[in-house]
Amino acid sequence: MDLSVIGAGIAVLSGLGAGIGIGIATGKATEAIARQPEATGKIQSALILGAGLSEATAIYGLIIAILLIFTK
C-alpha cells in the first residue's frame, strides 16, 4: 500500500479552513447588505475578491494532492 495516497488525502484537508472562512465572510456580507441595501455593489465586489484570495490556500493543497497521485 503506497503511503503517498494517504499523504494526498491529508493534503486535501486544507480545504476545510477555506470553506469555513468563506462561509463566515459571506454571512457577514449578507448582514451588511441587509443593513444598507444601496451599497450592494461594493460589498459584492469585496466579497468576491476576498473569496478568491482565500480559496487559493485550498488550491495549494489540491495541487500537492494531484502531484502526489498522478506522478511517481
Added chain:
Amino acid sequence: MFRLETVTPIFSFSIGGFPISITRDIVVQWGVMLCLFIASVLLTRNLKRKPNKVQVVIESLYSYVEGLVKQNMGESFINFIPYVGTLVIYLLTLNLIGLIGLKPPTQNLSVTAGLAITSFAVINFTAIKRNGILGYSKGFAQPYFIMLPINIMERVVLPVSLALRLFGNMLAATMLIEMIYNALESVTWIAQIGLPIFVHGYFDLFDGTIQMLVFTMLTIINIKMTSEHH
C-alpha cells in the same frame, strides 16, 4: 483513468546553445493574439460621435477598466489603463477558450508563471521609477529594520501565489470536466450531449472570470501599495 501527460514540443530549435521549444500552448496563444489584434483593428475603424451598437459595447468595456483604475489607484496612475485592459481581455480570452474545445493554455504552469513574472516586473519598476533606487531600497526596512526578511519574502511570494492560483484553478476545472465526460460516456453515448452544459457554465465561465478578476485586482492593488509605501 486520467493521466497527466508530459508536454512534448511540436518544434524545437536552439539559438546559440539555448534550446527553445514551441509547444502546443504557445501556438494557441499566438492564435489568440492574432484574433484579438484583428478584432481590435476592425472594430475601431469608424468611430462616430453618435455611437452604434458595437461602439457602445466597446466604450462600456473601456469605461469599466477606467473605473477600476481610477477607484483603486487614484488619478496619478492613469497611464496604467492600457496594461490593465490588456490583462483583462487577454486573460479572459485564454480562460474561455475551453468553451470552443481546445484546452486553455493557462492550465500550463509555464504560461501563468510568465504572466506572474510580467506583473512582478511592472510592480517593481513602477516603484523604482517613482521613488528612485534609494527610496526603493529604504522601503524594505520599513517600519522597523527587523522586518527586512519579511518584506523581501512578501515581495517574492506574490508572483508565486499569482501563478499557482491561476494554474491550480484552471487545472482542476479541466480535470473535472474530463472526468465528467468520461463518466457520462460509460453510461451511454447520448448522455454526453445535453448535461455537461451546466458543468461548462460553472467551471469555464464563472471560474475563469473570477480568476481573471482576482489576478487583475491583485496586480492593481500591489502597484499602488508598493509605490506608495515610502
